[in-house]
Amino acid sequence: MNESQAGTRHSAQSSCSRASRCLIFGDASVAQKVLTKDANVTSLGQLGWGVAVTLGVLVSGGVSGGHINPAVTVAMAVWGKHPWVKVPVYVIAQYLGAFMASSMVYAVYLNALDAFEPERSLATAGIFATYPGAMTASNGTLVTDFLSNGNGMGDQVVGTMLLLICVCAITDPRNMEVPKALIPLFVGFTVLNIGVCFGFNCGYAINPARDLAPRFFTLIAGWGEQTFTAGTFDGIAWWWVPLVGPHIGAVMGVGIYLLLIELHHPEAQEFS
Amino acid sequence: MNESQAGTRHSAQSSCSRASRCLIFGDASVAQKVLTKDANVTSLGQLGWGVAVTLGVLVSGGVSGGHINPAVTVAMAVWGKHPWVKVPVYVIAQYLGAFMASSMVYAVYLNALDAFEPERSLATAGIFATYPGAMTASNGTLVTDFLSNGNGMGDQVVGTMLLLICVCAITDPRNMEVPKALIPLFVGFTVLNIGVCFGFNCGYAINPARDLAPRFFTLIAGWGEQTFTAGTFDGIAWWWVPLVGPHIGAVMGVGIYLLLIELHHPEAQEFS
Amino acid sequence: MNESQAGTRHSAQSSCSRASRCLIFGDASVAQKVLTKDANVTSLGQLGWGVAVTLGVLVSGGVSGGHINPAVTVAMAVWGKHPWVKVPVYVIAQYLGAFMASSMVYAVYLNALDAFEPERSLATAGIFATYPGAMTASNGTLVTDFLSNGNGMGDQVVGTMLLLICVCAITDPRNMEVPKALIPLFVGFTVLNIGVCFGFNCGYAINPARDLAPRFFTLIAGWGEQTFTAGTFDGIAWWWVPLVGPHIGAVMGVGIYLLLIELHHPEAQEFS
Amino acid sequence: MNESQAGTRHSAQSSCSRASRCLIFGDASVAQKVLTKDANVTSLGQLGWGVAVTLGVLVSGGVSGGHINPAVTVAMAVWGKHPWVKVPVYVIAQYLGAFMASSMVYAVYLNALDAFEPERSLATAGIFATYPGAMTASNGTLVTDFLSNGNGMGDQVVGTMLLLICVCAITDPRNMEVPKALIPLFVGFTVLNIGVCFGFNCGYAINPARDLAPRFFTLIAGWGEQTFTAGTFDGIAWWWVPLVGPHIGAVMGVGIYLLLIELHHPEAQEFS
Known part of the structure; x- marks a missing residue:
C-alpha cells in the first residue's frame, strides 16, 4: 500500500468518524426536542445541528478537509475542486458514519x-431522517401533506445551493481571508441559518448521507416500512427527494459561486 | 469596456447576488416564524436576519466590500468614503437582488x-416587507395602529444610525483592528442586536432595498394594494417611512462616528 | 489646552457616547421584552445586553479602552491600573451617556x-433601571419582595466581582492572548452569562451608571417617586444597592484576579 | 519549596478558583431556570453552562492549561499527555472549587x-447536582424513573467521550490551528452542544467534580440524604453514575482521537 492509498484510507476513516460525531450531535438534539415535545419549529434545537457541524468540521478538518456531506464532495468533484478518485471512499465513509x-x-x-x-x-x-411536516392554517385547521414533492425538491435544491455558495465563500482564500480555525465556525453558522430559514417545509436534510443512512437504520431498528412510504404524494414516495435534491443544489451552488464571485477576484481579472 | 467599468459591473453583479442571498435567508426566517405562528417578538427568528447578514457580507465582501444596503452605500458616498459614480449601479443591484x-x-x-x-x-x-405592528396593552386590550408615522420614522432613523455607527467602528482599521474575516460576524451581531432592540415598533427594516423591493414583489404576486396602503395613519401611508428613515439615519450615523471617534484617534490628534 | 487635556476630553466624549449607545441597545431590548410581555426570565432579551456591551466596547475601545462602567473604572484606579486623574471625567461621561x-x-x-x-x-x-423581582413559589403562590436588601447586595457584589475577574483575564496579555478585536466579544459573553445566571434576583445592574442615571430619568419623565421608593425593605430603599454593590464587587474582583492569576504568570514567578 | 512545587501549588490554586467560577455561573444559570419554572429542556439555560466553561477556561488557561474537569485531567494522564504527579493536586482543587x-x-x-x-x-x-429526569410519554402519561442505571451510564460515557474528542481536536496544534484565544470559545461550544443533545436523560454532568462536590454540599446544606438516594433503580443508587461514567468516557474519547485523527496527521505518516 503506497502513501497515497494510505492517505485515502486515513481520510475515509476520518470522514466516517467525523460524520458519525456530527450526526450523533445533530440527531441527539432532535431527539431531545421530540421527546420534550418542543413545538417551536425555530428553536435552540437547531443550534444543535449548527454547532454539531462546527465541531464535526473542527475535529477532522486537518485530515480530510472537513467533508461530511456527499453532496459537497460530489459537487466539488464536478467542478474540478476535488479528485474524483477519492469520491467513492469519502461517500461510503459518510454513509457508514451516519449509520453508526x-x-x-x-x-x-x-x-x-x-x-x-x-x-x-x-x-x-x-429524530433520525427528515419527513415533510404538517402545519396549522391561519384559521386553525391542521393541514397534513401540504408539501408537494415538487416544492420539497425545490426546498432541498435551494437550501443546499445556499449552503454551497456559503461554503465556497468561507473556504475561498481570496475572499474574506477566513483563517483555518474559523472555517468550522462559519460553516456551522451557515447550517444554523438554513435551519432557521428552511426547516419548516421538510426539515432541511441538505445532506443525502445524513438523511438516507438514518432512514435505513430506522427501517431495520423497529420503525419498519413507514420510513420509506411516509410522505407519499400522488403515488410518489418522499425518501428520494432529500437524496437527489441536495446533489442538484450543491452542483448549482458551486457553479453560481464560481460564476459570480470567484471569477471576479482581482487576480482572476488578469485573464478577462 | 475598461477595467474600472468591468470592476463596477462585477461589483454590481456581486452586490445583486449577495443582496439576494441575504434577503433569501432573512425573509425565509420570517416566513418560518409567521407560518409557525411564533408569537414571540424577540425570538430566534431574529437570529435568521443576523446570521443572514453575516453570510451575505462574508460571501462577497472580497469583491465589493459587503455593501448590501443602499442607506449604507449612499451615506458612505455623502461623507466621501465611497465614490458617487459607483452608487447608482450598486443601488440598482441591491434593489434587484432584494426582488429576486x-x-x-x-x-x-x-x-x-x-x-x-x-x-x-x-x-x-x-414575511417580505415591514409593517407597523399591533400590541397588547397591560390591561389586555389589543391596540392596532399604536405607532404614529412620526414615531416610526424616529425608530427607523435611530436604528439605522446605530447600525452605521457600529459598521463604521467595525471597519475602522484604527479602532479595534477587527480582522477582515471577523467583519461579517460583527456586522451580523449589530443587525441581530437592532432586531432584538428595535424590532417591536415596526420590524427594523433599516434598509430601503430590503423593504421596498419585496413590497413591490408582494404587490404583483397576489397581495395587492394593501401592501402600500396598510399602516396609513392620519391619511399618510406607511411604505415611505422605511424608505426615507434609513437614509436619514445612515447619514447621521456616519457623521456621528466621524465626529466622536475617528477624529479622536491618536493619528488625527496631530492636526487638532 | 495641552494634548493630555485634549485626550481626556476626547475620551470623555467618547465614553459618554459609547455608554449611550450601549444603554440604548440594552434598555431597548428590555423595552421590547416588557412590551411583548415576555415572561421568560432567561430569554433572548439578555442577548440584547450581551451584544450591546460587545458593540459598546467595540465602537470606542480604540479611543478610551472601552470603559463603560464606573465600577470598572474606579476599581482599576484603586488597584493602580488606571490613573485617578481621569476617573472623574470618565465617570461623569458614563452617567451622562446613560441618561442620554x-x-x-x-x-x-x-x-x-x-x-x-x-x-x-x-x-x-x-425597562430603564433595575428593581428586585417577584417570583412564584413551587406551590403557585406569587411572592413579592422575596429579596432582602442584604441578599440583593450580595447578588450585586458577586455579579460584579465575576464580571471584573473575567474582564481582567480577557484583557491580560499574559493569559490567553485575546486579540484586541475579540475583547469586545468576550466581554459581551461575560455580561450575557451574568444575565443568564444572576438576572433572577434583581436584574443584574452590575453598573452604577447604567442603573442610577436611567432611574433619575424615569423620576422626571413621568414615573415619579416610585422609582426611588420601590423595593423598600425594612424601611431601607432599594436604589442604593445597585449603586454601592457593584463598586464593592468590582474592587474585590480585580483584587482576586491579581492574587490568584496574575501573580502566578511565569514572568511573575521570578520574584517569588 | 522549589520552583516546580510552587508551580504546582499555583496551578492548584488557579484550578480551584477557576472551577469555582465556572460552577458559579453554571449552577446559577440552572438556579434561574428552576426558580422561574422554565419547562423547556433545551433552553438558553444551557447557554449558561456553555459560556461558563468558555469563561472558566479563559480566566486561568494561561496558568494551568484550563483543566476544570477531573475526567479530562485523568484521561490526559492515562494517555501520557499530562504528568501523573500533578493529577492529585489538580483533582483536589477541582473538587474544592466546585464545593465553593x-x-x-x-x-x-x-x-x-x-x-x-x-x-x-x-x-x-x-440546581447543584444532576439527577435522572422524568418525562411525558406521547399519550400524555408522566413517566418517572424511565432511565435505567445502564442507560444513564451509557449517556455519561458517550457525552464525555464526545467532549474529549472535541477537546483533543481543539487543542491539537496540527489540526485546525485554533489560536489560544479561541480555545475557550470552542470548548464552550462543545459543552453547549452536549447540553443541547444529551441533557434530556440525566442532565449531562460529564464532570465528576461538578456533580459530586455540589451533591455533598446539598447533603449538608439542608437537602439531606435524598441527594444520594434519589434515582435508585433496582436497588442501585444514581450518584455514582456521573462519577464513574465521565472517567470511562474521557479515557475512551482521548483514545479514539489518538487512533483516528492524530496518528493520521501528515507528520505522523512518516512512521506508518
Whole structure:
C-alpha cells in the first residue's frame, strides 16, 4: 500500500468518524426536542445541528478537509475542486458514519424512546431522517401533506445551493481571508441559518448521507416500512427527494459561486 | 469596456447576488416564524436576519466590500468614503437582488402559503416587507395602529444610525483592528442586536432595498394594494417611512462616528 | 489646552457616547421584552445586553479602552491600573451617556409606552433601571419582595466581582492572548452569562451608571417617586444597592484576579 | 519549596478558583431556570453552562492549561499527555472549587430558595447536582424513573467521550490551528452542544467534580440524604453514575482521537 492509498484510507476513516460525531450531535438534539415535545419549529434545537457541524468540521478538518456531506464532495468533484478518485471512499465513509451515529443516538435514548411510545411512530422516526411536516392554517385547521414533492425538491435544491455558495465563500482564500480555525465556525453558522430559514417545509436534510443512512437504520431498528412510504404524494414516495435534491443544489451552488464571485477576484481579472 | 467599468459591473453583479442571498435567508426566517405562528417578538427568528447578514457580507465582501444596503452605500458616498459614480449601479443591484430573493422565498414557501391562507393577508405580507405592528396593552386590550408615522420614522432613523455607527467602528482599521474575516460576524451581531432592540415598533427594516423591493414583489404576486396602503395613519401611508428613515439615519450615523471617534484617534490628534 | 487635556476630553466624549449607545441597545431590548410581555426570565432579551456591551466596547475601545462602567473604572484606579486623574471625567461621561440613552429609548418607544399603560408603573420603569423581582413559589403562590436588601447586595457584589475577574483575564496579555478585536466579544459573553445566571434576583445592574442615571430619568419623565421608593425593605430603599454593590464587587474582583492569576504568570514567578 | 512545587501549588490554586467560577455561573444559570419554572429542556439555560466553561477556561488557561474537569485531567494522564504527579493536586482543587461554587450560588439565591419551597426538595437539588429526569410519554402519561442505571451510564460515557474528542481536536496544534484565544470559545461550544443533545436523560454532568462536590454540599446544606438516594433503580443508587461514567468516557474519547485523527496527521505518516 503506497502513501497515497494510505492517505485515502486515513481520510475515509476520518470522514466516517467525523460524520458519525456530527450526526450523533445533530440527531441527539432532535431527539431531545421530540421527546420534550418542543413545538417551536425555530428553536435552540437547531443550534444543535449548527454547532454539531462546527465541531464535526473542527475535529477532522486537518485530515480530510472537513467533508461530511456527499453532496459537497460530489459537487466539488464536478467542478474540478476535488479528485474524483477519492469520491467513492469519502461517500461510503459518510454513509457508514451516519449509520453508526444513528445507532449510537438510538442506544443513548433507548429508555426514553420506549417510555415515549411503545409502538414506534413517525414522530420519533423524525429524530433520525427528515419527513415533510404538517402545519396549522391561519384559521386553525391542521393541514397534513401540504408539501408537494415538487416544492420539497425545490426546498432541498435551494437550501443546499445556499449552503454551497456559503461554503465556497468561507473556504475561498481570496475572499474574506477566513483563517483555518474559523472555517468550522462559519460553516456551522451557515447550517444554523438554513435551519432557521428552511426547516419548516421538510426539515432541511441538505445532506443525502445524513438523511438516507438514518432512514435505513430506522427501517431495520423497529420503525419498519413507514420510513420509506411516509410522505407519499400522488403515488410518489418522499425518501428520494432529500437524496437527489441536495446533489442538484450543491452542483448549482458551486457553479453560481464560481460564476459570480470567484471569477471576479482581482487576480482572476488578469485573464478577462 | 475598461477595467474600472468591468470592476463596477462585477461589483454590481456581486452586490445583486449577495443582496439576494441575504434577503433569501432573512425573509425565509420570517416566513418560518409567521407560518409557525411564533408569537414571540424577540425570538430566534431574529437570529435568521443576523446570521443572514453575516453570510451575505462574508460571501462577497472580497469583491465589493459587503455593501448590501443602499442607506449604507449612499451615506458612505455623502461623507466621501465611497465614490458617487459607483452608487447608482450598486443601488440598482441591491434593489434587484432584494426582488429576486423575495421571489425565491415565495417559490420555496408557495405550498405552505397556500395552505396557510387562501386569500393573501398582511400577516404573510409581513414575511417580505415591514409593517407597523399591533400590541397588547397591560390591561389586555389589543391596540392596532399604536405607532404614529412620526414615531416610526424616529425608530427607523435611530436604528439605522446605530447600525452605521457600529459598521463604521467595525471597519475602522484604527479602532479595534477587527480582522477582515471577523467583519461579517460583527456586522451580523449589530443587525441581530437592532432586531432584538428595535424590532417591536415596526420590524427594523433599516434598509430601503430590503423593504421596498419585496413590497413591490408582494404587490404583483397576489397581495395587492394593501401592501402600500396598510399602516396609513392620519391619511399618510406607511411604505415611505422605511424608505426615507434609513437614509436619514445612515447619514447621521456616519457623521456621528466621524465626529466622536475617528477624529479622536491618536493619528488625527496631530492636526487638532 | 495641552494634548493630555485634549485626550481626556476626547475620551470623555467618547465614553459618554459609547455608554449611550450601549444603554440604548440594552434598555431597548428590555423595552421590547416588557412590551411583548415576555415572561421568560432567561430569554433572548439578555442577548440584547450581551451584544450591546460587545458593540459598546467595540465602537470606542480604540479611543478610551472601552470603559463603560464606573465600577470598572474606579476599581482599576484603586488597584493602580488606571490613573485617578481621569476617573472623574470618565465617570461623569458614563452617567451622562446613560441618561442620554434612556431618553432616546423613551422617545423611540413613546407611542408603545402610551399604548401599553396610560399611568406609568414599575413594570415599564424596569425597562430603564433595575428593581428586585417577584417570583412564584413551587406551590403557585406569587411572592413579592422575596429579596432582602442584604441578599440583593450580595447578588450585586458577586455579579460584579465575576464580571471584573473575567474582564481582567480577557484583557491580560499574559493569559490567553485575546486579540484586541475579540475583547469586545468576550466581554459581551461575560455580561450575557451574568444575565443568564444572576438576572433572577434583581436584574443584574452590575453598573452604577447604567442603573442610577436611567432611574433619575424615569423620576422626571413621568414615573415619579416610585422609582426611588420601590423595593423598600425594612424601611431601607432599594436604589442604593445597585449603586454601592457593584463598586464593592468590582474592587474585590480585580483584587482576586491579581492574587490568584496574575501573580502566578511565569514572568511573575521570578520574584517569588 | 522549589520552583516546580510552587508551580504546582499555583496551578492548584488557579484550578480551584477557576472551577469555582465556572460552577458559579453554571449552577446559577440552572438556579434561574428552576426558580422561574422554565419547562423547556433545551433552553438558553444551557447557554449558561456553555459560556461558563468558555469563561472558566479563559480566566486561568494561561496558568494551568484550563483543566476544570477531573475526567479530562485523568484521561490526559492515562494517555501520557499530562504528568501523573500533578493529577492529585489538580483533582483536589477541582473538587474544592466546585464545593465553593455551590456554596456561593446557595448564598446568592438563599432568599429565592426559601421563597420557592420551605422544605428543600429534589427540584432545587437539581440546581447543584444532576439527577435522572422524568418525562411525558406521547399519550400524555408522566413517566418517572424511565432511565435505567445502564442507560444513564451509557449517556455519561458517550457525552464525555464526545467532549474529549472535541477537546483533543481543539487543542491539537496540527489540526485546525485554533489560536489560544479561541480555545475557550470552542470548548464552550462543545459543552453547549452536549447540553443541547444529551441533557434530556440525566442532565449531562460529564464532570465528576461538578456533580459530586455540589451533591455533598446539598447533603449538608439542608437537602439531606435524598441527594444520594434519589434515582435508585433496582436497588442501585444514581450518584455514582456521573462519577464513574465521565472517567470511562474521557479515557475512551482521548483514545479514539489518538487512533483516528492524530496518528493520521501528515507528520505522523512518516512512521506508518
